[in-house]
Amino acid sequence: MKWLPENPNTRLTVKLTAIVSFMFVFAIFIMPPLYDAFCEITGLNGKTGTKYEAVEAVVDTSREIKVQFVATNNEGMPWQFGPEVKTVTVHPGEQTRINYRVKNTTGKDMIGQAIPSLTPYKASSYFHKTECFCFNQQALLAGTEAELPMYFIIDQDLPEYIKTVTLSYTLFDVTDRFSKDELLSMVVTDQ
Numbered sequence: 001m002k003w004l005p006e007n008p009n010t011r012l013t014v015k016l017t018a019i020v021s022f023m024f025v026f027a028i029f030i031m032p033p034l035y036d037a038f039c040e041i042t043g044l045n046g047k048t049g050t051k052y053e054a055v056e057a058v059v060d061t062s063r064e065i066k067v068q069f070v071a072t073n074n075e076g077m078p079w080q081f082g083p084e085v086k087t088v089t090v091h092p093g094e095q096t097r098i099n100y101r102v103k104n105t106t107g108k109d110m111i112g113q114a115i116p117s118l119t120p121y122k123a124s125s126y127f128h129k130t131e132c133f134c135f136n137q138q139a140l141l142a143g144t145e146a147e148l149p150m151y152f153i154i155d156q157d158l159p160e161y162i163k164t165v166t167l168s169y170t171l172f173d174v175t176d177r178f179s180k181d182e183l184l185s186m187v188v189t190d191q
């Protein structure tokens with residue numbers, strides 16, 4: 001490597017800087033898509049997939065499943081965000097609606113994206129959202145608020161040992177990904 005400096009200390013510094021730079025690029029640009037693909041393939045991280053098309057479900061009234069709802073904001077997301085109820089008890093096969101409230105507490109128009117996660121992760125194959133605000137970004141004008149519905153069904157085939165599932169949403173600020181015109185076309189009103 002003739003382009004490297006002659007001094008061994010400088011040579012080591014250049015090599016270490018190159019390695020650290022590569023590690024940052026790998027961690028920021030390559031790992032997230034790989035992680036998403038890995039989670040999709042394995043079902044880990046409790047990702048519950050996309051919209052579920054409900055077929056005629058039979059409600060299993062002999063079982064009750066406790067569903068807990070958690071909402072957090074990612075660092076830098078100033079909105080108020082949370083479920084109207086923290087816990088519900090449902091029967092497998094029963095469609096249930098839960099409302100979340102969101103309020104843009106800032107003086108600027110913003111767009112948020114909620115990312116779901118379900119625990120225990122084995123339940124994610126049996127937890128189906130038929131409609132969810134997490135399928136799309138949510139745009140709110142400065143100082144406005146909205147009600148965001150989420151409909152779900154827990155499959156009757158949920159393993160018997162799972163008595164409680166926790167659905168967690170993390171809300172991210174994605175405003176910078178959109179133009180002002182796109183933001184205005186996406187503005188959410190109470191649904």
